[in-house]
Amino acid sequence: MTSIPNQNPEQIARDLIDKQLMLAGWLVQSKNEVNLSAGRGIAVREYQTSSGPADYVLFVDRKPVGIIEAKREEEGERLTVAEDQSRDYATSKLKYLNHGDLPFVYESTGTLTKFTDYRDPKPRSRPVFHFHKPETFAEWLDQAKTLRARLRDFTTLDEYGLRPAQIRAIRNLETSFKDNRPKALIQMATGAGKTFTACTFIYRLLKFANAKRILFLVDTKNLGEQAEQEFLKYQPNDDNRKFTELYNVQRLSSSYIASDAQVCISTIQRLYAILQGKELEDTAEEENPNESSWTYSKLLSGKDPLPVAYNAKNPIEQFDFIIIDECHRSIYNLWKQVLDYYDAFLVGLTATPDKRTFGFFNQNVVSEYTYEESVLDGVNVPYDVFTIETEITKSGSIIKAKEFVDRREKLTRKKRWEQLEEDLEYKPSQLDRNIVNPSQIRTVIKAFREALPSIFPDRFDEEGEFEVPKTLIFAKTDSHADDIIQIVREEFNEGNDFCKKITYKIEEDPKSVLNRFRNSWAPRIAVTVDMIATGTDVKPLEVLLFMRDVKSTNYFEQMKGRGTRTIKFDDLQKVTRTAKHTKTHFVIVDAIGAIKSKKTDSRPLERKPSIPLKDLLGAVKMGAQDEDLFLSLANRLLRLEKELTEPEKEKFSDLAEGKSLQTVIKDLLNAYNPDVIEDIEAEVSKEMIGQAPDDISKTIQGKVEDLRTEAAKIFTGPLTEYVEKVRKAHDQVIDHVNIDRVIKSEWDTFSKDKANEVVKEFAEYIETHKDEILALSIFYDQPYKRRELNLKMIKELLEQLKLDRPLLAPSYVWEAYQQLDQVKENSPKNELIALVSLVRKVAGIDAQLTPYDKTVNLNFQKWIFKQNAGQHNRFSEEQVEWLRMIKDHIASSFQIDIEDLDYTPFDGKGGRGMMWNLFETQMVDVIEELNKELTA
Structure with a gap:
């Protein structure tokens, strides 16, 4: 809201509060114009109480029910202090009225609001996104107990049919609810029954706590459908009816949320669109947005993502509980604000939490059940690793040069024949993205086929025919999947039904194909990219063939989880006839090194189709500015823009004087856009009216030339080199020339010779680039600048390492050091922390390879001991708590700035304002001191 000049801060806050109250359905009245019959909910300003005038008194159905204490925005951090004042008003007598204490109390600045229901056991304030509706208060007042009181009324859990880990999770979660903990995390291994556990405690919330509506939140349509099936077949122990006969379950497929729905299943993408009042594109729910190339523009038809705003059709009290499936990827960035919107308890479900997950759920982990524990309990099966390595893969x-190759468009798969003008060398990381070598795919598949009888020696039928176990192949892209399928069918000498693709982009119904893969003999082999990489239950799976790598450790663990499921022997035999016993294990066939690298105008534009992009860039760089050149370059960049990742676009912008790729394209198009030039002509003619025509013409020509120079000037050497480099990474060349051969097809090992080789290669890379990469130069030559090392520098170093030497992944190098007995601890899960630890070792800063976060912890202990030495401690307990938060931030982000105090976790503790209150003039000095001492 735009403030009026000279308007005081209190009035600004009240104007914001007025607006929010009206959006929530309240009528705002002054104390001199009260009409309690004007509507159901009335908010009266400055109403007189025995403790003085209250900022707002809330009436519902003519009865007083609540208080709002308004504060200036700069007092947001002091809302907790205002609780006593607002409570005094709530327990005071209102003029003219005879009433009891008012239960609903807010403290608000208009931008930050806290709410307390004083009918709760041990009433506790909580932040809310907005004010509640008057109808909600009326409904709550009709209830004998509040929700938080009812959460203390659970009956003893009937344990029949539940595993020990599920029992523990439900009991601890219900204790968390009784303690009024707003967030809780259930960490449960893939295959251990997270969704069944959720169905059980959701049933208990509805029956015993009388919850009004519960949201089960997912991030793909496939997971939503799977959750719906779990609710359809769930039957509680204390009732003969199914869950869906007792309670209404609605899987959202539009913006409509049924008023009688007690359980809603939705993707977080759809919920965001609902709150925005927008329609959702069909494809937006198909891919997990945090692990794919999915972009926000898919969500709202190309528009930039907007912050969540209050939506009266979907008020903050719409859900009492939100269950977040696969929460390790649904609680960040754009999606976090969706969760912050609702006044609801949040329960996270995941098999693979990381530090951010623990932080988001306030470290309230009610249950931890690891994959190793699930294997020991017989809930899941273990796995073995079989490695296939080929020359070209490695x-x-x-x-x-002069060889003829096919060039193929990824989307249309249309081919054109072309003779290479120069040698084309490609790295393993380019395979199946911009280079396709059918021999490499065929060699891997052939080696896999030949190895299967030795991997599963008991799978021959009575006639000596080998039965291929159910196998899932992970491909890099849809195009890669198509190549794999064709070669699998040929190498196994089988028909179409033997090997199928399961992605959202197939013509067949993907759910039907998945169902056949799960329950029928055919298909024996399925190829996927993302659709069933996580969260999908295919119990008969016995082989996972990795032909793609992934950057995220969490995602990789999820992918591995597809094979962990146990299955009854009879059920396994129905789809795999030669199975001699129940499923005891599954096999990961690693053909890519995934185990070791584990770890984000109508004008025709093309005017020069025969000229390579490199030459177009070179011509612009050297000053050429003809129309055909600009339009052709814009066309090539338009194609490239659709394929670039967000980090690649950011890198482009850094090299293009801060301009985005879309802006650069627009500038090239506008340089010869008749409409733009016409606007220039009209503007100049208007400004120079009455002057000589030649002067006007020269001015117009000068401005047009400036327009074209501006469009071209950003194409410097570094930018053109980067564009050409990244373009090569996104075009496919079909290599029919080089024939691949198997180097290794064996059970996985890591020899000491190999470990020495990896350690040496990594050290050589770091030494070679220490003068070129900023982060490395700081490590080597500028120790006094180590405090300036930041997260962006380390990310750039990691990106460069992956680009140059993709096999030298930090976790892989760390494993090499372990094989040489130079480090006992496992690699940090955060690969940036692992990378910094390794560089410090190579640079000689650390004598032993030590996880960087532990180095920071040790430095902190030494520093804090020094500060508190002697008779007087330098810091209080509350200050030390802040120092520990800063230490944790430096351990993961390598540096802290004052601005970081505005974000998690500091904002939850009062942000930079609270730190200033605690440290005052010491604040800046303490931050600089920690940056220096902890990174030493």
Whole structure:
């Protein structure tokens, strides 16, 4: 809201509060114009009480029910202090009225609001996004007990049919609810029954706590459908009816939320769109937005994502509880604000939490059940690793100049024949993205086929025919999946039904294919990219063939989880006839090194189709500015823009004087856009009216030339080199020339010779680039600047390492050090922390390879001991708590700035304002001191 000049801060806050109250359905009246019959909910300003005038008194159905204490925005951090004042008003007598204490109390600045229901056991304030509706208060007052009181009324859990880990999770979660903990995390291994556990405690919340409505939140349509099936078949122990006969379950497929729905299942993408009042594109729910190339523009038809705003059709009290499936990827960035919107308890479900997950759920982990524990309990099965390595997979190859190659468009798969003008050398990381070598795919598949009888020696039928176990192949892209399927069918000498693709982009119904894969003999092999990489239950799976790597450790663990499921022997035999016993394990066939690298105008534009992009860039760089050149370059960049990742676009912008790729394209198009030039002509003619025509013409020509120069000037050497480099990473060349061969097809090991080689290669890379990469130069030559090392520098170093030497992944190098007995601890899960630890070792800063976060912890202990030495402690307990938060931030982000205090976790503790209150003039000095001492 725009403030009026000279308007005081109190009035600004009240104007904001007035607006929010009206949006929530309240009528705002002054104390001199009260009409309690004007509506159901009335908010009266400055109403007189025995303790003085209250900022707002809330009436519902003519009865007083609540208080709002308004504060200036700069007092947001002091809302907790205002609780006593607002409570005094709530327990005071209102003029003219005879009433009891008012239960509903807010403290608000208009931008930050806290709410307390004083009918709760041990009433506790909580932040809310907005004010509640008057109808909600009326409904709550009709209830004998509040929700938080009812959460203390659970009956003893009937344990029949529940595993020990599920029992523990439900009991601890209900204790968390009784303690009024707003967030709780259930960490449960893939295959251990997270969704069944959720169905059980949701049933108990509805029956015993009389919850009004519960949201089960997912991030893909596939997971939503699977959750719906769990509710459809769930039957509680204390009732003969199914869950869906007792309670209404609605899986959202539009913006409509049924008023009688007691359980809603939705993707977080759909919920965001609902709150925005927008329609959702069909494809937006198909892919997990945090692990794919999905972008926000898919959500709202190309528009930029907007912050969540109050939506009266979907008020903050719409859900009492939100269950967040796969919460390790649904609680950040754009999605966090969806969760912050609702006044609801949040329960996270995941098999693979990380530090951010623990932080978001306030470290309230009510249950931890790891994969290793699930294997020991017989809930899941273990796995073995079989490695297939080929020459081209390991080292890439080179296609000599003058060879004829096919070039294929990824989307249409349309081919064109072309003779190479120069040698084309490609790295392993380019395979199946911009280079396709059918021999490499065929060699891997053939080696897999030949190894299967030795991996599963008991799978021959009475006639000596080998039965392929149910196998899931992970492909890099849809195009890669198509290549794999064709070769699998040929190498196994089978028909179409033997090997199928399961992605959202197939013509067949993907759910039907998945169901056949799960329950029928055919298909024996399925190829997927993302659709069933996580969260999908295919119990008969016995082989996972990795032909793609992934950057995220969490995602990789989720992918591995597809094979962990146990299955009854009879059920396994129905789909795998030669199975001689129940499923005891599954096999990961690693053909990519995934185990070791584990770890984000109508004008025709093309005017120069025969000229390579490199030459177009070179011509613009050297000053050429003709129309055909600009339009052709814009066209090539338009194509490229659709394929670039967000980090690649950011890198482009850094090299293009801060301009985005879309802006650069627009500038090229506008340089010869008749409408733009016409506007220039009209503007100049208007400004120079009455002057000589030649002067006007020269001025117009000068402005047009400036327009074209501005469009071209950003194409400097570094930018053109980067564009050409990244373009090569997104175009596919079909290599029919080089024939691949198997180097290794064996059970996985890591020899000491190999470990020495990896450690040496990594050290050589770091030494070679220490003068080129800023982060490395700081480690080597500028120890006094180590405090300036930041997260962006380390990310750039990691990106460069992955680009240059993708096999030198930090976790892989760390494992090499472990094989050489130079470090006992496992690699940190955060690969940035692992990378910094390794660089410090190579640079000689640390004598032993030590996880960087532990180095920071040790430095902190030494520093804090020094501060508190002697008779007087330098810091209080409350200050030390803040110092520990800062230490944790430096351990993960390598540096802290004052601005970081505005974000998690500091904002939850009062942000930079609270730190200033605690440290006052010492604040800046303490931050600089910690940056220096902890990174030493």
